[in-house]
Amino acid sequence: MxxxxxxxxxxxxxxxxxxxxxxxxxxxxxxxxxxxxxxxxxxxxxxxxxxxxxxxxxxxxxxxxxxxxxxxRPNIKHGGFSEEEDKIICSLYISIGSRWSIIAAQLPRRTDNDIKNYWNTRLKKKLLGKQRKEHQSRRGKSLKQDMKRSASVGDSMVPADNINQSPYWPELPVLAPPIQHSSTQEHRIDSQASMRRLLIKLGGRFSDDDHVINEGATTLHQFPNDSYSTGQHLYEQAVYVPSSSSSSPMDALNLNNNIDAQFVNSQYTINEANLHMLQGLSGTFPSELQEMGYSNPQRLDGMEFLYGEDMVNNRAVNPCESIGWADTSSLVGGPHCASEYGVIQQGIPQEYAFNEMSYPGGAQ
DNA sequence: AATGTGGTCAACCGCTACAAC
DNA sequence: CGTTGTAGCGGTTGACCACAT
Incomplete structure (x- = not known):
């Protein structure tokens, strides 16, 4: 009953x-x-x-x-979101997912419902638009390179009918040969690197002005010595947050007010569980990511961590290593989330990094 | 002018967390 | 400790509007 x-x-x-x-x-x-x-x-x-x-x-x-x-309620502000607010929302969304009440707490006079609507109707599209735009331009470049290479080899890896399959992604990437991982650890390293890549991408694509963050330069700025091949070390640089409570990500971000106490009091260490948590974080944008690539695994550049390289390559997946949306969503939130702020904070371009200078009334 | 389509946003629904008993 | 009731949250819906055909 x-x-x-x-x-x-x-x-x-x-x-x-x-x-x-x-x-x-x-x-x-x-x-x-x-x-x-x-x-x-x-x-x-x-x-x-x-x-x-x-x-x-x-x-x-x-x-x-x-x-x-x-x-x-008095002093409610509707509409007219500023670029600054866009950045804050995107940064926080990337960091903590769709926890609108927390995001709203960082935007004076804004309501969670308003922010949620704004994200769903505009910001998400804005971000996806940038994603597509840049992806297309990047694919355009790489396709030219591929064609050059193919011409020189005299044999194309891409069947003619594979081109222009999608209205969004006219230039399809060459289907990468399946990567065989010798161990779970290797898989994890790749996943970590690709996760970071996506966060960087997401962080750099919503600005309305068209000076899209130069991925290379920004990445270099954020991650000296960055190279995807340096896997584990760089990932630790990007995500490691000391477990000391005095240096919690909240402290670092001056987000000490309005945020769930559970976050602030959490312990932050990088381990398997935290990695899964971060993977789970991405479960908060399944539809965006689906549009970005899931419907076509060939497009999963930078998203391998969400599905596992195996799924990206359309192969059978060890359920222990791959997390589906249903599973990942359950990982979102909880006391882990504080570390997400720190994690992502370090992983997104400075322009979109969340700090007290970047939002009105930030350090109160 | 009529109809279709897509975008926006206010409001509802269902769920969880939490407090009181 | 279990039950009950409320607050709060996030996802979803549907009415309304603008624009396209």
Missing amino acids: GRAPCCDKANVKKGPWSPEEDAKLKAYIEQHGTGGNWIALPQKIDSKRVVFCTLGLKRCGKSCRLRWLNYL
């Missing part, structure tokens, strides 16, 4: 709020506060018969709460 509904569904109004309802709710809360019980609030308003309307507020308590928090 399920729990009793929080309100009489047959007796509550749904849909858009009228100005009268808004006024009634606002007046009541400004005068009496929420009373710590949203569920009972509509009845209280009814009994008080406050302002303008003598009818009660036939709304579910949850609905009242949402309306107040998202629209009626």
Whole structure:
């Protein structure tokens, strides 16, 4: 037997709020506060018969709460997101995923719902647009190189009908030969490197101005001696966060307010679990990533860590080494997340790095 | 002018965490 | 310690609007 509904569904109004309802709710809360019980609030308003309307507020308590928090609360700002806010949202999304309430806590006067909508309707597309654009230009270059190479060898690896399969990705990459990993460790190193690559990519593609981060230069700046072949060492550079509580990523980022205490008190060490956590983090953008590459494994440049090289190469996968979306999503969040800030903070270009200079009212 | 399509955003739904009992 | 009720969160829906055909 399920729990009793929080309100009489047959007796509550749904849909858009009228100005009268808004006024009634606002007046009541400004005068009496929420009373710590949203569920009972509509009845209280009814009994008080406050302002303008003598009818009660036939709304579910949850609905009242949402309306107040998202629209009626004083000093709420709607729309008109600045480039600076874009950067903060993207940085945090990359860091902690779709934890809108935490992201909203870092953006004064913004609501989680607003940010969520903004991300889903605009920012995500903006980011994907950059992703595609750059991918296309990169593929264009590499295809030319491939064609040169093929011409010189006299035998193309790409069947003619493999070209222009996708409206988004007109220049299909050459299907890389399957990489055989001699051990799980090797796989992990590759996964770590590719994960970092993707984070760098994601971090550098949403700016509206067209000076897309120069991947090479930025990467060099962020990761001296960077080279994908240096796997483990570089990954540790990128993700290692000391387990000392005094140097938590939160401290480093001055995000000591408004963030779940669970984050701040977490221990941060790089181990198998944390790696999985980071992989899980990426489970928060399955659709974006699917569009970026999952539907066509040939396009998974930089995303191998999400599926495992094996899946990228369309081969059978050891379930212990590969995490599907359903699995990864369960890994998102929890006390691990604090380290994600530090991890990603170090992994994304400076322009999108989250620091107290980059958001209004940051260090409060 | 009518219809179709896609984008935006307010609101709802279902779930989890947490507190009170 | 289990049950119950509420707050809060994130995902999803659907109404509305603008633009294209």
